[in-house]
Amino acid sequence: MTTRGAMLKLPAALTGGNTKALAGPVLIVMILGMMILPLPAFLLDLLFTFNIALSIMVLLVSMYTLKPLDFAAFPSVLLFSTLLRLSLNVASTRIVLLEGHTGPDAAGKVIEAFGHFLVGGNFAVGIVVFVILMVINFMVITKGAGRIAEVSARFTLDAMPGKQMAIDADLNAGMINEDQARKRRAAVSQEAEFYGSMDGASKFVRGDAIAGLLIMVINIVGGLIVGVLQHGMDLGDAAKNYTLLTIGDGLVAQIPSLVISTAAGVIVSRVATDEDIGSQLVGQLFTNPRVLGITGTILAIMGLIPNMPHIAFLGLGGVLIYAARKLSDRETAAQKKTSAPAPATAVVASEAPEASWEDVTLVDSLGLEVGYRLIPLVDRAQDGELLKRIKGIRKKFAQEIGFLPPVVHIRDNLELRPNTYRIALNGVEMGGGDAFPGQWLAINPGQVSAQLTGTQTRDPAFGLPAVWIDQHMRDQAQVYGYTVVDASTVIATHLNHLVVTHAGELLGRQEVTALLERIGKESPKLTEDLVPKTVSLPTLQKVLQGLLEEGVPIRDMRTILDAVADNAPRTSDAGELTALVRLALGRAITQQWFPGTGEMHVIGLEGALERLLSQALAASPNPGLEPGLANTLMQQTDQAVKRQQMAGNPPVLLVQHPLRPMLARFLRRNMPQLKVLSYAEVPDTRTIKVTTLIGGQA
Structure with a gap:
C-alpha cells in the first residue's frame, strides 16, 4: 500500500553526497560502542595501533603547520582523541578483569608488548615509568600549553579592536578589497576563538591524566580481587599478571596522550612565520x-x-x-663573492653623439622617489610589498573616483635621506615623509589607554600623532588602542590620500578622451554629437576638474554628459556648467555625505551674514570680501567645523545656491575637509537640521 505525500529527504552524507560528513558521527558511535560492547583482543590491538598512529599524525601536522589557524580543528581533535583513549581504557579494563587470569596476552599483543618489552616485565619499573610519564604530561607539557593558550587568548581578544582598525585602514587605502577585508576579519575572530578553545581543550588532557591514574589503581585492586577470590590464584601470581597487564594498558594509552599534549604545546607556542617548526629550529639554532x-x-x-x-x-x-x-x-666565501669588484673593461674613446629628441626627459605625471633603505619595498625582484599596494590604490581610485589615474613612476633618489620618500605631481613635490622598514607606525586615533616608547612623529597622511615602534611591541600597541601599520602601508596611505586630494589635477585631456571613448562604447549616441559640436574638450575637462576639486566623483558620466548637453547651448562658461551639473548630481552628492534617508545635520549661515554675502555677490560676479569680514568668516567657520566633527556629523555647510561657488572657493584652501552644498542640490525628500550657525547660534 502506498500513500502520496511528502517524501522523507535523507542528508547528503547518507546518499553519497559528502562522505566526510560521516566521519564525526561514526567516530562518536564507535567510541560509545567500545565503552559498552565487549571487544576481542585482536580488535583491541588494531584500535590501540590506530590510536598511536593518530597521535603521531597529529604531532606531524602540528610540526608542519605554518599558522595556528591552519590546524583550527585541533581542539576538536584533542577532544575526540581523549575520548578514544578513555573508551579504549574501558574496553581493555573489561577484558583484563575477565581474562587476566589466563596469561599476559589476555588483552592482546599490544598491551603484552608494552608490559614486557618496554619495562622488562618488572611491574615496579612499569609503575614508576607510568607515573613519570603522567607527571611530565600533566605537570609540564599540558600545564604550560594551557597557560600559553590562556595568555594568547587574552592578548588576542585585547588586540582585536586594533587589528580591525588596521584592516579598515588597508581597505580605505585600497590595498585590499571588501572580500579580502571580510576574510581578514573572519581570521581575526577565528584566531581568538582558537586560543579560547585551546585553553579549554587543555583541560581534557589534564582530566585524561587523572583518569589514567585512577584507572590504573582500580585495575590493580580489581584484578587482585578477581584473581584471588574468583579464580583461586596465588596472591603473587595475581599481582604479577594483573599489574603487568594494567601497566601495559596504561602505557599504551599514556604514550599517545603525551604525543598529543606535545602537539598542543607546539601549536600554541610557535610564532607564525612562513616556515614550519622544523625549519625554524634548524634555521635559528x-x-x-x-x-x-x-x-x-x-x-x-x-x-x-x-x-x-x-x-x-x-x-x-x-x-x-x-x-x-x-x-x-661558507659565509666568508659568500661575502667575497658579493663584494668582488667588477672586471675592468677597456674604455674606448668615442665621439659624443649629437643631441636628439630622445634626450628630452618628460616630467612624470605622478612620481614616487625613495631613499636607498626603502628600495626593497619597491623592488620587483624582492617582491616589494609597496608595488602591490600601489596597484590596489590605482584600481580603487578608478572604481571610486571614475577615471584611471596615471601610472606611478617609482625611482630611487640618492639625494634623499635613506628612509625618506617623496611624492611628486608633474615634477612638483606634493608630500613626503620618513618610513622605517622592519618597524611599525603606531597611530594614535585619540583614544589610547597608554603611551608607547619609540620615535615620536606624525602620520604623514592625516597629521595624527604617531610613534615608530619595533616589531615586538606591535601586539602591545594594538592592545593600547593604537592603529598599527607597516612602512609600506604608511607610504601607500599617504599616496592614496594625495592622489584623491589632487584628483582634479590628474585629469588631463588624455584621460578625458579615454573616458569619452569608454562611455562611447556603451552609449555611442551620448558622445557622438557632444564633443566638439556642443561643448569643447577643454571646457568639458574644466567641468570635470571642478567636480573633482570639490570631492565629487565623476563615475556617473551619463548624468554629467546629459547635463552638459542640455546646458552647453545656453552657456559656455565652465564654472556655470559645473554648477548646473552639480544640480543634476544633487542626489548623489547628498548621498555621499549623508547616506540613507535620515535627517541631515548641517552647518548654516546666520541670516544677516547671508544677506551681506548676497549683496557682495550682486555687486560683482567675483567679489572680493572685505579683510575683516573674510577673517571673521574664516574663524567662525573653523569653529563651526570643529563643533560639527565633535558631534559626529559631517563637516558640510549648506547655503543658497548662488553663494555656493564663491564660498567653496574661499573656504577650500584653508579647510579642505569642509564641503559646501546648496539647498538646490538637496532632494526634496530629505529633512534638514541646522546644528551649527556661522555668525550666530543654532
Whole structure:
C-alpha cells in the first residue's frame, strides 16, 4: 500500500553526497560502542595501533603547520582523541578483569608488548615509568600549553579592536578589497576563538591524566580481587599478571596522550612565520658558527676533565667545532663573492653623439622617489610589498573616483635621506615623509589607554600623532588602542590620500578622451554629437576638474554628459556648467555625505551674514570680501567645523545656491575637509537640521 505525500529527504552524507560528513558521527558511535560492547583482543590491538598512529599524525601536522589557524580543528581533535583513549581504557579494563587470569596476552599483543618489552616485565619499573610519564604530561607539557593558550587568548581578544582598525585602514587605502577585508576579519575572530578553545581543550588532557591514574589503581585492586577470590590464584601470581597487564594498558594509552599534549604545546607556542617548526629550529639554532664553535669548545674542555666520559664530550665537541668552521668558511666565501669588484673593461674613446629628441626627459605625471633603505619595498625582484599596494590604490581610485589615474613612476633618489620618500605631481613635490622598514607606525586615533616608547612623529597622511615602534611591541600597541601599520602601508596611505586630494589635477585631456571613448562604447549616441559640436574638450575637462576639486566623483558620466548637453547651448562658461551639473548630481552628492534617508545635520549661515554675502555677490560676479569680514568668516567657520566633527556629523555647510561657488572657493584652501552644498542640490525628500550657525547660534 502506498500513500502520496511528502517524501522523507535523507542528508547528503547518507546518499553519497559528502562522505566526510560521516566521519564525526561514526567516530562518536564507535567510541560509545567500545565503552559498552565487549571487544576481542585482536580488535583491541588494531584500535590501540590506530590510536598511536593518530597521535603521531597529529604531532606531524602540528610540526608542519605554518599558522595556528591552519590546524583550527585541533581542539576538536584533542577532544575526540581523549575520548578514544578513555573508551579504549574501558574496553581493555573489561577484558583484563575477565581474562587476566589466563596469561599476559589476555588483552592482546599490544598491551603484552608494552608490559614486557618496554619495562622488562618488572611491574615496579612499569609503575614508576607510568607515573613519570603522567607527571611530565600533566605537570609540564599540558600545564604550560594551557597557560600559553590562556595568555594568547587574552592578548588576542585585547588586540582585536586594533587589528580591525588596521584592516579598515588597508581597505580605505585600497590595498585590499571588501572580500579580502571580510576574510581578514573572519581570521581575526577565528584566531581568538582558537586560543579560547585551546585553553579549554587543555583541560581534557589534564582530566585524561587523572583518569589514567585512577584507572590504573582500580585495575590493580580489581584484578587482585578477581584473581584471588574468583579464580583461586596465588596472591603473587595475581599481582604479577594483573599489574603487568594494567601497566601495559596504561602505557599504551599514556604514550599517545603525551604525543598529543606535545602537539598542543607546539601549536600554541610557535610564532607564525612562513616556515614550519622544523625549519625554524634548524634555521635559528644551528646556523650561527660562533654559537656552535663556543659550544663545541666548552664540551671539549669538559671532556679533558678526569673521570669524565671523554669519548662523548670530545666527540660531540669536535663535531660542533667542525660544523662551525664549515659555516664560517661558507659565509666568508659568500661575502667575497658579493663584494668582488667588477672586471675592468677597456674604455674606448668615442665621439659624443649629437643631441636628439630622445634626450628630452618628460616630467612624470605622478612620481614616487625613495631613499636607498626603502628600495626593497619597491623592488620587483624582492617582491616589494609597496608595488602591490600601489596597484590596489590605482584600481580603487578608478572604481571610486571614475577615471584611471596615471601610472606611478617609482625611482630611487640618492639625494634623499635613506628612509625618506617623496611624492611628486608633474615634477612638483606634493608630500613626503620618513618610513622605517622592519618597524611599525603606531597611530594614535585619540583614544589610547597608554603611551608607547619609540620615535615620536606624525602620520604623514592625516597629521595624527604617531610613534615608530619595533616589531615586538606591535601586539602591545594594538592592545593600547593604537592603529598599527607597516612602512609600506604608511607610504601607500599617504599616496592614496594625495592622489584623491589632487584628483582634479590628474585629469588631463588624455584621460578625458579615454573616458569619452569608454562611455562611447556603451552609449555611442551620448558622445557622438557632444564633443566638439556642443561643448569643447577643454571646457568639458574644466567641468570635470571642478567636480573633482570639490570631492565629487565623476563615475556617473551619463548624468554629467546629459547635463552638459542640455546646458552647453545656453552657456559656455565652465564654472556655470559645473554648477548646473552639480544640480543634476544633487542626489548623489547628498548621498555621499549623508547616506540613507535620515535627517541631515548641517552647518548654516546666520541670516544677516547671508544677506551681506548676497549683496557682495550682486555687486560683482567675483567679489572680493572685505579683510575683516573674510577673517571673521574664516574663524567662525573653523569653529563651526570643529563643533560639527565633535558631534559626529559631517563637516558640510549648506547655503543658497548662488553663494555656493564663491564660498567653496574661499573656504577650500584653508579647510579642505569642509564641503559646501546648496539647498538646490538637496532632494526634496530629505529633512534638514541646522546644528551649527556661522555668525550666530543654532
